[in-house]
Each structure stands twice: as structure tokens, then as C-alpha cells.
Amino acid sequence: MQKHERDQNLRYQGIYKDKHNRYIYFDKKNQAGIVIPQEDLRRWQLYKSRFLIPLLAAYLAHQIFTLSIPVVLVIGIALMAFMEYSYRKTIAQYVIINDYQPENQYNFRQELQQKDSWKVAFRAILFLILAILLLVSIFIDQRDLMTIENGIIVVCALFCFYNALVSFRVIINAKKEK
Numbered sequence: 001m002q003k004h005e006r007d008q009n010l011r012y013q014g015i016y017k018d019k020h021n022r023y024i025y026f027d028k029k030n031q032a033g034i035v036i037p038q039e040d041l042r043r044w045q046l047y048k049s050r051f052l053i054p055l056l057a058a059y060l061a062h063q064i065f066t067l068s069i070p071v072v073l074v075i076g077i078a079l080m081a082f083m084e085y086s087y088r089k090t091i092a093q094y095v096i097i098n099d100y101q102p103e104n105q106y107n108f109r110q111e112l113q114q115k116d117s118w119k120v121a122f123r124a125i126l127f128l129i130l131a132i133l134l135l136v137s138i139f140i141d142q143r144d145l146m147t148i149e150n151g152i153i154v155v156c157a158l159f160c161f162y163n164a165l166v167s168f169r170v171i172i173n174a175k176k177e178k
Helices: 003-012 038-048 052-065 069-091 107-113 117-141 146-177
Strands: 016-017 023-025 033-038 095-098
Touching: 033 038, 038 069, 052 069, 052 146, 069 146, 107 146, 117 146
Parallel strands: none
Antiparallel strands: 016 023, 023 033, 033 095
């Protein structure tokens, strides 16, 4: 991966480079910039998923070890608390810039508009197909509809529908502009 691509990936995760060539995480909640040392960028990517990782770990514990729901909830909450504590402890060591405004905010739709329209259409069609297949898989299995797995599948399908919709809107807006 080239350096330019890596910088774009970091920007997508809410990490920007300022005019002093420092990596800064923009905390939307507090409207503050947190200066991240170069050597901590990998760890920071883990902190960005500090809520998702415990949920996935709890779900996997439920599926693999067939633990009861209360035990899984305790595991998930404990992992979330540990990751949040670790995150807050790490942030306290960094320099914080109050009222920080990122210079080049990431705009996913603008990035899609710069791509060829056939690539965006292909992306939209693939997301649409994936969403439909995910929803069909629920009914093919003929399981109880009110399970955690089916809830996760529905959320993933909604995410796919959303991405397909965004891609189709980019194509429509591009055609209107021409």
C-alpha cells in the first residue's frame, strides 16, 4: 500500500493530517483534535472499534461456547468497559487541541463521484444483490425469525441497501449535472 492510500484510509477513520504534518483524530462529540504520535496509529485503529470489538467477541462467545445471554452480556460489557478505560487512559497522554476544525474533511459521496460511473453502478448492484441474498438466507434456513443472528443479518442487509442507495444517488446526480 502506498503512503498516499494509507493517508486516505486514516482520513476515512477520522484521522487527519494538519499543516504541521501531524496526525490528528477529530473527536466530533467534543469538537477537539487529539494529536496522535506516528507510532500509535495502529493502536488508534483498534480504539476506533472499541464498541464493535466487544460486541463481536460477545456474539462469538455465545455462538462458540453456547453461553447464556446474561453471561454474554456481562462479557460484552466488561470488554467494552476495559476498552473504554484503555482508550481514556491513552487519550490523557496525548495533546488535545480544543475547537479543532479538520481542513480536508472526508466526503464519501465526492469520492464516489470521481470514480467512473460504471464502477459506481457495479458497486451499487453488488450491494443490492448482497442485501437481497442476506434477507433471503433468513427465510431459507426456516429458523425462528427473532434470533440474534437474524437481527445481525437484517442490520447488515440494511447497511448494504443504504450503500446501494448512496451509489445510485451518486449516479443520478452525476447524470443530472451533465
